[in-house]
Amino acid sequence: MFEPRTIIEPFRIKSVEPIRQTTREQRTEALRRAHYNLFQLRASDVLIDLLTDSGTGAMSSRQWAGMMMGDESYAGSDSWFRFRDAVHGITGLEHVIPTHQGRAAERILFGAVCNPGDIVPNNTHFDTTRANVEARGATALDIPIAEGREPATHHPFKGNMDLMALERVLADNPGRVPVVMMTVTNNSGGGQPVSLENLRGASAICRRHGVPIFLDACRFAENSWFIREREAGHASESPREIARAMFAEVDGATMSAKKDGMANIGGFLALNDSDLARRCRDNLILTEGFPTYGGLAGYDLEAIAVGLEEALDEDYLRYRVRSVAYLAERLAAAGIPMVTPPGGHALYIDAAAMLPHIAATSYPAWALSCALYVEGGIRSVEIGTVMFGQQPDGTERAAAMELVRLAFPRRVYTQSHVDYLAEVLLYVNDRKDRIGGYRIVNQPPALRHFSAELEPIGGDPATS
Ligand code: F0G
Numbered sequence: 001m002f003e004p005r006t007i008i009e010p011f012r013i014k015s016v017e018p019i020r021q022t023t024r025e026q027r028t029e030a031l032r033r034a035h036y037n038l039f040q041l042r043a044s045d046v047l048i049d050l051l052t053d054s055g056t057g058a059m060s061s062r063q064w065a066g067m068m069m070g071d072e073s074y075a076g077s078d079s080w081f082r083f084r085d086a087v088h089g090i091t092g093l094e095h096v097i098p099t100h101q102g103r104a105a106e107r108i109l110f111g112a113v114c115n116p117g118d119i120v121p122n123n124t125h126f127d128t129t130r131a132n133v134e135a136r137g138a139t140a141l142d143i144p145i146a147e148g149r150e151p152a153t154h155h156p157f158k159g160n161m162d163l164m165a166l167e168r169v170l171a172d173n174p175g176r177v178p179v180v181m182m183t184v185t186n187n188s189g190g191g192q193p194v195s196l197e198n199l200r201g202a203s204a205i206c207r208r209h210g211v212p213i214f215l216d217a218c219r220f221a222e223n224s225w226f227i228r229e230r231e232a233g234h235a236s237e238s239p240r241e242i243a244r245a246m247f248a249e250v251d252g253a254t255m256s257a258k259k260d261g262m263a264n265i266g267g268f269l270a271l272n273d274s275d276l277a278r279r280c281r282d283n284l285i286l287t288e289g290f291p292t293y294g295g296l297a298g299y300d301l302e303a304i305a306v307g308l309e310e311a312l313d314e315d316y317l318r319y320r321v322r323s324v325a326y327l328a329e330r331l332a333a334a335g336i337p338m339v340t341p342p343g344g345h346a347l348y349i350d351a352a353a354m355l356p357h358i359a360a361t362s363y364p365a366w367a368l369s370c371a372l373y374v375e376g377g378i379r380s381v382e383i384g385t386v387m388f389g390q391q392p393d394g395t396e397r398a399a400a401m402e403l404v405r406l407a408f409p410r411r412v413y414t415q416s417h418v419d420y421l422a423e424v425l426l427y428v429n430d431r432k433d434r435i436g437g438y439r440i441v442n443q444p445p446a447l448r449h450f451s452a453e454l455e456p457i458g459g460d461p462a463t464s
Contacts, residue, residue, distance in 0.1 A: 007318055007319055007322045008319070009319055009411075009414055009415070010313075010315040010316055010318075010319050011060070011411060014061060019047055019048070020044055020045070020047065021047060021377070022045060022047065022377055024374060024375070026045070027045065027373060027374050027377060028374055028461060028462070030042070030045040031370060031373060031374060031461055032461075035441075035442075035452075035453035035454060035455075036366075036370055036438060036453070036454040036455060036456065036461060037449075037450075037451070037452060037453065037454060038051065038369055038370070038373060038379050038380070038381065039051070039449065039450050039451070040451070041373075041379065045377075046373070046377060046378075046379040047376070047377030047378065048376075048377065048378050048379070048413065048417055048420065048421060049379045049409070050346075050378060050379060050380050050381075050405075050406040050407050050408065050409075050421075051379045051380065051381050051407065052381065052407050052409075053259060053345045053346065053407040053408055053409055053410060054256065054258040054259055054407075055101075055258035055263070055264045055265055056258075056264075056409035056410075056412065057262055057263075057264070057409050057410030057411055057412060058409070058410065058411040058412050059262065059263070059264070059303060059307070060262070060306070060307075060310055060411075062306050062310070063262065063263070063302075063303045063306045063307055063310070064303075066299075066302035066303055066305065066306045067299040067302055067303055068299075069299075069302055070297060070298035070299030070300075070301070070302050071298045072297060072298040072299075073298070074290060074293070075290055075292055076292055077292060077293065077298045077301075078298075079298035079299070079301040079302045079305075080098070080292040080293060080298070080301055082301065082302060082305045083096070083098060083301035083302070083304055083305045084096045085305070086304070086305035086306075086308050086309065087255075087268055087270055087308065088270075090240065090243055090244070090247070090308055090309075090312070091217075091243075091244075091247040091253060091270050092244060092247050092248060093247060093252060093253060093270035093271060093272055094270075094271070094272045094274070094277075095270065095271050095272070095273075095274065095277035096268055096269075096270045097268060097269040097270070097271075097277065097280055097281060097284055097291060097294060098266070098267075098268050098288075098291075098292075098293060098294030098295070098296055098301065099266075099267045099268055099269060099284070099288055099294050099295060099296075100265060100266065100267065100288060100294065100295035100296060101256050101257075101258060101265060101266065101267040102128070102216075102218055102254055102255060102256025102257075102258070102259075102267040103128040103129075103132060103256075103267075104267060104287075104288055104294075104295065105254040105255060105256075105267050105268060105269035106128060106129050106132040106216075106254050107132050107135075107287075108269055108280050108283050108284055108287075108288070109179070109214065109252070109254055109269055109271075109280065110132045110133055110135075110136050110138070110179075111136065111283055112276060112279045112280050112283060113178040113179050113276070114133060114136035114137075114138040114178055114179075115136065115137070115138065115178070116136070116137030116138065117137065117138070117176065118136070118137075118138035118139070118176050118177065118178050119138065119139045119141050119169060119173055119176055119177050120133045120138055120139070120140055120141065120177070120178070120179060120180070120181060121141045121142075121143050121161075121165075121166055121169050121170075121177065121180050121181070122140065122141070122142060122143070122161075122180070122181040122182065122183055122216070123142070123143065123144045123148070123159055123160065123161040123181075123182055123183050123186050123189065123194060124142045124144050124148070124159075124183060124186050124187075124188045124189040125140045125142060125181070125183070125188065126183060126187050126188055126216065126218075127188070127387060127388070127447065127449075129181065129183070129216060129254075131446060131447055134392055138178075141169065143161055143162045143165040143166060143169070144158075144159070144160070144161065144162060144186065144189050145158070145160045145161065145162050146162070148160065148186065148189045148190075148192065149189075149400050149401065151190070151337065151338065151339045151340070151348070151350040151352075151353065151401060151403070152337065152340060152350070152353070153340075154340055154341060156193075156195070156226075156230040156231070156341070157192070157193055157194060157195040157198060157226075157230065157231070158186070158189065158190060158192035158193075158339075158341075159183070159184065159185050159186030159189055159190075159192035159193050159194040159223075160194055160195060160198040161182060161194070161198060161202050163198070163201045163202060163205060166180065166202055166205050166206075167205050170205065170206070170209040170211060171209070174209075177209075177211050178211070178212075179211065179212050179213070179214055180202065180206050180211055180212070180213045180214070181213075181214050181215075181216050181254075182194060182199060182202055182213060182214070182215055182216065182250070183215075183216040183218075184199075184215055184216065184217060184218075184219060184220055184223035184246065185219045185222055185223045185226070185343060185344050185345070187218070187219070187345075187346075188383060188388075190339035190343050190348045190403065191219070191222075191324075191339075191342075191343020191344050191345050191346045191347075191348065191405075192339070192343055193222070193223045193226035193227065193230070193344065194223060195227060195230075195231050196227050196231060196234070196242070196245055196246065196249075197231065199246060199249050199250075200249055202249075203249040203250065212251040212252065212273070213249070213250050213251055214250055214251060214252045214253055214254060214271070215246065215247065215250045215252075215253040215254075216253070216254050217247075217253040217254065217255045217260075218255060218256045218258075218259040218260060219259050219260050219344055219345055220243050220246060220247075220253075220255075220260055221239055221243065221260040221311035221312050221317060222260065222317065222320065222321065222344030222345060223246065223344070224239040224240075224242040224243045224246065224312070224317075225239055225317040225318075225320075225321055225344070226321070226344060227242050227246075228242055229321075238312075238314070239312045239313075239314060239317055240312045243312060251271060251272050251273065252269065252270055252271030252272060252273070252276075253268075253269070253270050253271070254267070254268075254269055255267050255268045255269075255270070257304040257307065257308070259345070260307075260308070260311040261304045261307045261308050261311070262303075262304075262306075262307025262308070262310050262311050262410060262411075263300060263303045263304045263307045264303070265296070265300055266296050266300050266301070266303070266304045268294070311410075316411075320344070320345075320408070320410065321344055323408060323413075323415075323418060324342045324343065324344065324345070324346065324347050324408055325341075325342050326415070326418060327342075327347055327406070327418050327421060327422060328340070328341075328342035328347050330418075330419075330422035330425075330426075331347070331349070331422065331425055331426075334425075334426050334429060335429075336349060336354065336425060336426075336429050337349070337350040337353035337354050338350055339401075339403065345407055345408060346405045346406055346407040346408060347405075347406045348383070348403040348404065348405050348406075349365075349368065349403065349404040349406070349425075350401070350402070350403060351364040351365035351367070351368045351382075351384065351402040351403060351404050352364055352365075352384075352401065352402035354368065354429070354432055355367065355368060355432060355435055357433065358435070358436070358437040359437065360384070360385050360389075360398035360399065360402060361385065361389075361396070361398060362436075362437025362438060362439065362457060363382070363384065363385055363386050363402075363437060363438045363454075364384070364402045364437065365382040365383065365384035365385075365386075365402040365403055365404045366382040366384065366385075366386050366438050366454065367435050367436065367437055367438055367456070368382075368404045368428070368435065369381065369382050369404050370438070370456070370461045370462065371428050371435050371461070371462045372404070372424060372425070372428060374461050374462035375424055375427060375428050375462055376420075376421075376423075376424030376427070376428075378406075378421060378424055380404050380405060380406050380407075381404070381405045381407065381449075382402075382403075382404060382405075382449065383399075383401070383403040383404070383405050384399045384401065384402035384403060384404075385397075385398050385399045385402065386440070386448065386449045386452065386454075387399065387449040388400075390443070390446070390448050392446075394445070406421065434460075435462070436456055436457050436458035436460065437456075437457045437458075438454045438455065438456055438457060439454065439455060439457055440452050440453070440454050441453050441454060441455055
């Protein structure tokens with residue numbers, strides 16, 4: 001019997017969007033105009049956009065068809081009920097509160113439970129999660145396992161939480177931890193999965209201390225796939241069954257539907273505590289919208305209801321995880337250091353290891369992401385000291401890791417795009433000694449990576 005070895009894109013293309021070739025000179029000029037901040041580029045100046053996998057995916061024909069069914073009634077629309085049933089069907093969580101994206105769910109949750117002086121532990125906070133915790137005057141505490149901070153160490157579940165650290169935080173701070181978060185997959189730690197065993201362990205500790213645990217569930221489908229592939233005893237379970245087992249361990253979840261909701265916008269907060277849900281809904285009405293649309297159009301709710309199911313499709317998940325692993329194999333063969341194993345939605349290059357001649361305070365990951373743009377028109381994102389180094393008191397501290405994330409939009413690029421990416425990365429790697437550091441010339445007081453203005457210390461943004 002024919003046993004195919006090639007994992008193909010499990011879709012055919014019905015609608016195409018041109019991407020624009022530019023010259024190196026044009027890109028150098030565009031980057032200068034953007035003050036050496038890739039967030040400030042015009043997207044049409046980018047050839048392959050791996051800035052984020054958030055809201056950048058291609059929707060399916062079924063999603064577009066669903067959008068035509070959007071019921072735009074202000075209250076109680078059919079689209080709301082389809083959305084609620086899809087979320088409840090997958091998560092089993094009682095109360096579903098739609099939001100315009102993940103950070104709105106975070107703001108509403110932390111706004112309801114966090115007070116100044118509180119501590120919120122997480123395997124690793126994503127930047128908006130951290131900012132929303134800190135905006136309440138609380139401390140966002142990252143407690144990944146040690147392997148999660150070591151890019152080259154191989155571990156099947158590098159997203160896991162350090163359960164001893166969790167036990168200690170809860171024991172030492174009674175009454176000061178309003179909620180524990182678990183981010184699946186652990187985006188800022190390299191897109192790494194959390195095992196069901198670890199989630200169960202964290203959940204048991206939280207229950208013993210009477211503290212609720214919530215999932216940051218943005219990439220729950222990818223996490224389910226990794227559990228199936230890597231954790232003993234789950235190989236014959238469907239991603240949906242595994243997802244249900246994950247949600248069964250928690251009291252609630254925040255979700256950005258721009259990731260595993262396969263939609264361009266949207267999110268939700270889902271939880272079991274009726275009193276907390278009421279308080280969250282009261283707040284939702286003030287800032288997002290009525291509880292049956294939460295800042296979304298009826299057609300958005302439809303797109304998400306369909307997308308959540310499509311994200312759990314086995315052929316899709318196999319292709320998705322394989323695309324990232326394929327790029328990782330090409331780069332590993334050339335000796336390019338990265339977080340191993342590769343993550344579900346993204347590959348993370350270890351810029352500290354690749355560019356040891358640039359100190360963390362001269363932003364090696366930022367420098368590498370600028371070089372990839374100038375040489376190949378690739379937009380990536382720095383996850384390093386520019387993103388995480390700015391402290392609430394205005395000082396700067398080197399981030400734990402200097403990573404460049406190449407995030408894969410869902411169902412957007414094909415294998416030849418990935419081959420091109422590998423070619424650019426190998427070219428830049430051959431010339432890495434010529435890449436210099438950066439300095440910040442202007443920055444806002446928080447979340448500086450979005451708008452900070454920088455300049456290359458040696459005056460050259462790339463490798464020549
Ligand atoms: N939590 C995680 C783990 C995320 O990755 C994100 C977004 C959010 C929360 C916030 O969701 O954007 O819908 O408000 N991550 C995107 C990224 C932006 O590029 O990784 P949002």
